[in-house]
Amino acid sequence: MRLRKFKPIPLLISFLVVAAVVIAVVSVEEFYEGIKGAIMLIISVDPEIMEITFRSIYISGTATAFAITWSIPIGLIIGLGEFGGKSFAKGLFNALLGIPTVALGLVLYLLMSSSGPLGFLDLFINPLGIAVGQAILITPIMISFTISAIEAIEPEIKDLAKTLGASEAETAFAVLKESTPGVTLAIMGSFNRAIAELGIAFMIGQNVRGSTRVLTTAIAMETSRGEISLSIALAAILLAIVLSISLLTNLLQRRFR
Amino acid sequence: MNVMVELNNVTKKYGKINALNDVSLKIPQAESFTLIGPNGSGKTTFLKILACIEKPTKGKISLDGELVGERNMSELRLKSTMVFQKTVLFNTTVFKNIAYGLKLRGFSKNAINERVGSVLKLVKLEGYEKRPAKKLSGGEQQRVSLARALALRTELLLLDEPTANLDQRSASIIEAAISQIGQETNTTIVLATHNIFQVKTLSEKVALIKNGNLIHVGKTHEILSDSKKLADFARIENIFPGISHVIEDGTSMIEVGDNIQIEAAIRRSGKISVFIRPEDIILSKTQLKSSARNVFEGKIIEILDLGSTVRLRIDAGKQFVVQITKRSFIEMQLNLSSKVFVAFKASSVQTID
Numbered sequence: 001m002r003l004r005k006f007k008p009i010p011l012l013i014s015f016l017v018v019a020a021v022v023i024a025v026v027s028v029e030e031f032y033e034g035i036k037g038a039i040m041l042i043i044s045v046d047p048e049i050m051e052i053t054f055r056s057i058y059i060s061g062t063a064t065a066f067a068i069t070w071s072i073p074i075g076l077i078i079g080l081g082e083f084g085g086k087s088f089a090k091g092l093f094n095a096l097l098g099i100p101t102v103a104l105g106l107v108l109y110l111l112m113s114s115s116g117p118l119g120f121l122d123l124f125i126n127p128l129g130i131a132v133g134q135a136i137l138i139t140p141i142m143i144s145f146t147i148s149a150i151e152a153i154e155p156e157i158k159d160l161a162k163t164l165g166a167s168e169a170e171t172a173f174a175v176l177k178e179s180t181p182g183v184t185l186a187i188m189g190s191f192n193r194a195i196a197e198l199g200i201a202f203m204i205g206q207n208v209r210g211s212t213r214v215l216t217t218a219i220a221m222e223t224s225r226g227e228i229s230l231s232i233a234l235a236a237i238l239l240a241i242v243l244s245i246s247l248l249t250n251l252l253q254r255r256f257r
Numbered sequence: 258m259n260v261m262v263e264l265n266n267v268t269k270k271y272g273k274i275n276a277l278n279d280v281s282l283k284i285p286q287a288e289s290f291t292l293i294g295p296n297g298s299g300k301t302t303f304l305k306i307l308a309c310i311e312k313p314t315k316g317k318i319s320l321d322g323e324l325v326g327e328r329n330m331s332e333l334r335l336k337s338t339m340v341f342q343k344t345v346l347f348n349t350t351v352f353k354n355i356a357y358g359l360k361l362r363g364f365s366k367n368a369i370n371e372r373v374g375s376v377l378k379l380v381k382l383e384g385y386e387k388r389p390a391k392k393l394s395g396g397e398q399q400r401v402s403l404a405r406a407l408a409l410r411t412e413l414l415l416l417d418e419p420t421a422n423l424d425q426r427s428a429s430i431i432e433a434a435i436s437q438i439g440q441e442t443n444t445t446i447v448l449a450t451h452n453i454f455q456v457k458t459l460s461e462k463v464a465l466i467k468n469g470n471l472i473h474v475g476k477t478h479e480i481l482s483d484s485k486k487l488a489d490f491a492r493i494e495n496i497f498p499g500i501s502h503v504i505e506d507g508t509s510m511i512e513v514g515d516n517i518q519i520e521a522a523i524r525r526s527g528k529i530s531v532f533i534r535p536e537d538i539i540l541s542k543t544q545l546k547s548s549a550r551n552v553f554e555g556k557i558i559e560i561l562d563l564g565s566t567v568r569l570r571i572d573a574g575k576q577f578v579v580q581i582t583k584r585s586f587i588e589m590q591l592n593l594s595s596k597v598f599v600a601f602k603a604s605s606v607q608t609i610d
Contacts, residue, residue: 159341163310163337163339164358168331178348
């Protein structure tokens, strides 16, 4: 699998196209009003919007940090190792890339809800619970991308590090260092996937105001309540976060090259 | 004399293929040893085993009197370092590339700075410390690889065709650096090469390796003056044992068999062995009018892609190995069995013994 690059410009263009379609389908006036309201909300630095935004970043950031602790070592072991079942392991994580968030959310709900086997951990309706769920969701992404990044490094780097005096662990570290651009991409991409998902945040967090409400759950709720201005403001913020992360990744990639 | 490297009945198998076959050999300390053989003959495997990167399937290896085993392998790895045929660099600056091994060995910052500076001087890349290593030219990159190995001042230096497919200037700088290390230090050097010129100038002892077997091992001058043994080398590179007679204008004509006569700018008669560097041979699709005294018609029987250059074997009665750039190769639209002319000057013909 080749490394996929995040392309902010095409993403922005597709957003504009979707927006244009929305304008064409929905009455233009309603949309216009929505946009105007959204701009006002963002400019006025609405405290509730700010709170939701920072909570989203905090929860998904925590999820990413959790996932790093196990995904990078697992990716390194699979990427560097030569063992039977290697391609099975790679195939497994590739297959898990597309796991539907609602399905995972449901499973986690059954495990974490007060009557579930993990109910005693008190993760249900808890920001930490969402972070744990998102960490599980992004684990296959991070592992797969890390494996690709490691495998994209010339295999001779291993021999090189060894002949210059590196131990097995130092050799693995040298390879990881060489694959920094790819691993960065894996981390950034995982964060974007976490912050943009809805299923787990909704089912584990239950969208409680002031506690577990995040950008995606808030957008879904406000839209269903007809608060279009608020939805557009929240969506614009979410998009801005995702696009800046992608842009940052791109810049880093260019610097590394 | 201390024995630096000792191999006893070493065999290395990759699946069913025997890369090395029951090899036994001793290399004393401070000796310069070359290993010559065609591609895929086991040279690289041999070096990787000495570098403690690969484990032999069977047999025993001792480095500096210590038997290499599972436990002390990474420790004994510190005794040697290897320069690979394919240049490998860390994606960072020249300085950090060279400093890597020194840092692992716990050198102080000052010592690292001093060593990096001195090895860069040796490979004529002074002031290149801060450059990104991967942005350098192919020849410069390989010089960084050599500098990185030399900085460690290991007892055993392993070089796997370090000048293959490099420009002439970088190749000479590398040859000079190796020669200097060989003469001024106690380093044991094992060099794998295709290049008979390097055998002649850089080594005291030489081994011919073929299909994983050591065919001949002996002192360089002895092997190079033995025409029977040379016949084995001849299949590797442009070496032609023959009978020479001086002709009128001061050059000599050498009968090398198969109706081939090579004109050389030397005055000698009798038994002689000569060689022509693959880079010194000009290849053309039609017969050129030039000052080259030796022109033979033949066809391409082997093509080997070396990256920026291509190595061709041409059958013109005798076989000639020719090295040309990839661009020329593409522009000339050459294929297997293409009809070509090889041409070289009488002054490009060098004697071996």
